[in-house]
Amino acid sequence: MTGDADRRSADDAAEADSLVDxxxxxxxxxxxPVLSGVSLSVERDELVGLVGPNGAGKTTLLKAINGVLDPDEGRVLVDGDDVHDLSSRAxxxxxxxxPQDTTVAFEFPVEAVVEMGRTPYHGRVRRDPDAAEAVERxxxxxxxxxxxxRTVGSxxxxxxxRVVLARALAQGTPALVLDEPTASLDINHQVRTLxxxxxxxREGRGALAAIHDLDLxxxxxxxxxxxxxxxxxxxxPPETVxxxxxxxxAFDTAAAVVPSPVxxxxxxxxLSDASADADSGVPVGEGESKRPGPLVESDPCVHVAGTGQTAARxxxxxxxxxxxxxxxxxxxEGLAAGVAREHGVDPVVAPPFAPLDAEAEASAREQLGGADVAVLAGRAPPSVRALVRDHDAVVRVTDPEAGTDPGGDASTVATASPATVVETVARVEGSRLPADD
Amino acid sequence: MGTGTETETAEAGVLPGGLRSTTARAVAWSAGLGVVLVVVVFASAAIGPVSLSLPVVAKASLNAVAIPAGVSLTAATVGLGDATTTLPVPDLSYTYPFAFQVDGTAETIVRRVRLPRIALGVVVGFALASAGTVMQGFFRNPMADPSIVGVSSGAAVGAVATIALSVSLPFGIQGAAFIGALVAAFAVYLIATEDRRTPVATLLLAGVAVQTFLGAVVSYLLLRAGESVEQALYWLMGRLHTATWTDVEATLPVAAVCFAVLLAHTRDLNVLLLGEEDAHTLGIEVERTKRVLLAVSSIVTAAAVAVAGVIGFVGLVVPHMLRLVVGPDHRVLLPTSAIAGGAFLVATDTLARAGPAELPVGIVTAALGAPFFLYLLVTREVHSL
Known part of the structure; x- marks a missing residue:
């Protein structure tokens, strides 16, 4: 590709390392403009995931890279050359x-569609000698x-x-752009495709894929x-971003990000409406001034036990x-533990679905002993329920989605919203204080 | 470039399996349909007011087979009104490889009367079916036919104006129709093109609008036509009975060249069926390819319509029938449709002239083609490309 190298300007050569720039x-x-001032590079040996809400411009960016859309400003270099200066064949x-939309009404056999990936190598008359092998592979x-x-329609x-992915592979290009390649796949094929x-x-290509599923x-x-x-x-890297x-x-919704145990x-x-609730706090009583944290003044020590989203919230x-x-x-490694750590709380943890070991039980009992109020949120194993039940001020939070009561015979039941958790805890805590004095 | 190994390790000279079978299929189907075409031609040449035996027809037809041997320029005098001028006109000389002994009357009937008409039917059917196949693929629309971009209505205006206004043109009604067709198609293309892009949906709508407008022009011209209205109506209905060898000589080269260009674009047409954006990412210069396909299929349609008038349904129905048989791959579909189109038009024209009163062939193709298309539609055999 010396010809290409010659055509590169000195400016381009400085960053010619990136496959897609x-x-x-x-x-x-x-x-x-759907996108403004976007700069992004994709190296060889690298899979870059493009995430963002619907309408964020993921597809638009991919179309600017594969040459379908001409940018109003800026450039897209692929392998050192501006892709919009190249012929579509090059x-x-x-x-x-x-592409994202692969539902075209046509009755071509699969092999013929994959063979279309060799289009840029066929001459008007001369045939691409490598087509058969590339298609097989x-x-x-x-x-x-x-x-x-079989026909694609069947x-x-x-x-x-996967046939469309095969077509792209047959093209034998150093760069791949994929628009929601896993959107219509079952979980098995999602994982296998990615x-x-x-x-x-890892074989030297660079890929940029718009992916809806953040975990994937x-x-x-x-x-x-x-x-x-x-x-x-x-x-x-995913961990930092x-x-x-x-x-x-980005997505305008609260979310908990924790490492997958697997x-x-x-x-x-x-987390549904958790952030909104946490921001606004509970409705404060009449005459009281609005404060960001209704529990700041009393600063109660609250111990939360339970599982899942309810405990996390x-x-x-x-x-x-x-x-x-x-x-x-x-x-x-569950959601609750992850969210707790995000909030600077070091939770007592135990392997899920296993008997509670003595060490964890002892730490939890100690923390419960120091707590003004105990909260039992979501489902919990009997051993944990038994622990919490010993506390004299317990708030139970039922799992709003499953509708399950965590069980136990404790004093108060708060439901659904985290806001009512705070409110209930405040009430329980307030009623408890005089007894302590 | 460490990434090029994918394409570089393949052994040279290995033909893709799919390609081998595609070419083989195209040749096999074309050969089979070619036989059908020859049978239809001979049968048609035998049918008529004077019944001739097949051996006589075969001999007389073979005697008519001509191979161009040379080109010379001769001076031809053409006149426009009072002014006449002399133009050099290419004149082909032929050699005749066959010389069977045939009864003189029979030979005259076959060579002078029936064969020009049959040959023109083959060429026109071939041209219309080729253009129809390409237009349906190009527009990704099963209702597209060669006249969709206004070619036929443009030709109609050119022809009817010449007839109705009794203009004597050096290039005749055919020339006027041909020019009218291309002007209309080009106008539709210009209207639909913005910023060097020609969306097919816009093209389709512009084509419909221009056709409607030109239809109005034709109607007005017919009102003004007076005694020549019958000739104009015959032209509009599509007819082959005025066929001459000159018509064949003029149309055949255009059809052959255009067909060759279209055949060279069949792979691109296949890829265009995936949608224009996909085609672009697969290396097709979409707008340029569309321009070529549009221009060439308009020219081949114009050439056919100019000599035969508006013959409907050949370009619509024949590609659909063949798509059911050979599948959507244009590398097979285009040549087979073209040959089948020739056979179809000759067969229908034979019907048109076999009855007690001769009908314009356009009536027969539409009368047979429309119900057949509806049958395909109702049985859900045709629902997409």
């Missing part, structure tokens, strides 16, 4: 695309060989998606790029309201 791209349809030898790697003779959505894409990058993105991508409001919010705060800002990569759980709400929170016993 998006530089300050402003692009859109018509006069309103560009399609560098970037292959797995692409069919093989995407596990589509067995339906090579396949399921997931199979069709594993394949990652494997392809975190698990398979080397880096994550967060796109929201038409700009790039953050780029980096996917934080609760950033996800909340893969160790971040998993994201949206209780921890988040109480700690936002100003209480000193201790927590446990939580399932190790």
């Amino acid at each position: 998006v530089r300050g791209v402003t692009v859109g349809y018509g006069s309103d 560009a399609s030898r560098r970037v292959a695309t797995v 692409a069919l093989d790697r995407t596990e589509t060989t067995r339906f090579r003779d 396949l399921s959505g997931g199979e069709r998606q 594993a394949l894409v990652r494997e392809l990058t 993105a975190a698990r398979f991508c080397d880096r994550i790029a967060v796109l929201a409001d038409g700009t790039l919010q953050a780029v980096g 996917l934080t609760g705060e950033r996800v909340a800002a 893969t160790g990569t971040p998993t994201v759980t949206p 209780a921890v988040a709400a109480l700690s936002a309201a100003g209480a000193t929170v201790t927590a446990g016993v939580f399932p190790a």
Whole structure:
């Protein structure tokens, strides 16, 4: 590719290392830009995940990279050359695309569709000599060989998606852009598809994939790029980019981000209305001035036990309201434990679905002993319920989704919203104080 | 470039399996349909007011087979009104490889009367079916036919204006129709093109609007046509009975060249079926390819319509029938549709002239084609490309 090297300007050569180099791209349809000033690079050997809410411009960015859309400002370099200066034939030898919409009404056999990936190598008359082998390899790697003779129309959505991936593979390009490659796949094929894409990058390709599922993105991508409001919010390894705060800002919903107990990569759980509740606090009593944390003044020590989202939300709400929170016993590596750590609480944890060991039981008992109020949130194993039941001021929070009462015969039952948790805790705590004095 | 190994390790000279079978399928189907075409041609040449035996027809037809041997320029005098001028006109000389002994009357009937008409039917059917196949793929619309971009209505205006206003043009009604067709198609293209992009949906709508407008022009011209209205109506209905070898000579090269160009774009047409954005990412220069396909199919349609008038449904129905048989791959579909189109038009024209009163062939193709298309539609055989 010496010819290409010659054509590079000195400016380009300085950053020619990156396979895909998006530089300050402003692009859109018509006069309103969808994206403004986006810069992003994709290296060889790298899978970059593009995440962001619907309408953030993920597809638009991919179309600017594969040459379908011309940027209003900025440049997109692929392998050192501006992709919009290349013929579409030359560009399609560098970037292959797995489009989002693969439901086209046509009755071509699978093999013929995969063979279309060789289009940029065919002459008007002369045929591409490598086509057969490239097609075989692409069919093989995407596990589509067995339906090579079936028509695309007769396949399921997931199979069709793999055929389109095979077509992109047959293109034999150094760069791949994928628009929601796992959108119509079952969990098995989601994982296998992304594993394949990652494997392809390990062979020297670079890939940029728009992925809706943040957990999958975190698990398979080397880096994550967060796109929201038409700009790039953050780029980096999943652990640093996917934080609760950033996800909340980008997707406009509160979320808990904790490492997956299985893969160790971040998993994201949206927390319904938790953030709104935590921000606004509880409605304060008449005549009282509005304060950010209704529990700041009394600063009660509250111990939260339980599991899942309910416990996580209780921890988040109480700690936002100003209480000193201790927590446990939580399932190790679970959502509740993760959220507790995000709020600076070191929870007592135990392996889920296992008998409570003596050490954890002792720590939890000690923390409960120091707590003014105990909160039992969501389901909890009998051993944990028994522990909490010994406390003299217990608030039970039922799991709003499952509707299950955590059980126990404690004093108060608060439901659903974390706001009522705070309110109830305040009431229980207030009624308890005189007794102590 | 360490990443190029994918494409570089393959052994040179290995033909893709899919390609081999595609080419083989195209050749096999074309050969089979070619046989059908020859049978239809001979049968048609035998049918008529004077019944001729097949051996006589075969011999006379083979005697008519001509191979161009050379080109010379001759001076032709053309007149426009009072002014006449002399133009050099290319004149082909032919050699005839066959010389069977055939009865003189029979030979005259076959060579002078029936064969020009049959040959023109083959060429026009071939041209219309080729253009129809390409237009349906191009527009990704099963209702597209060669006249969709206004070619036929443009030709109609050119032809009817010449007839109705009794203009004597050096290039005749055919020339006026041909020019009218191309002007209309180009106008539709210009209207639909903005910022060097031509969305097919816009093209389709512009085509419909222009067709409607030109239809109004034709109607007005017919009102003004006076005694020549019958000739104009015959032209509009599509007819082959005025066919001459000159018509064949003029149309055949255009059809052959256009067909070759379209055939070279069949792979691109396949990829375009995936949608324009996908086609772009697969290396198709979408707008340029669309321009070529549009221009070439308009020219081939214009050439056919100019000599035969508006013959409907050949370009619509024949590609659909063949798609049911050979599948959507244009590398097979285009040549087979073209040959089948030739056979179809000759067969329907034979019907048109076999009855007690001769009908314009356009009536027969529409009368047979429309119900057949509806049958395909109702049985859900045709619902997409």
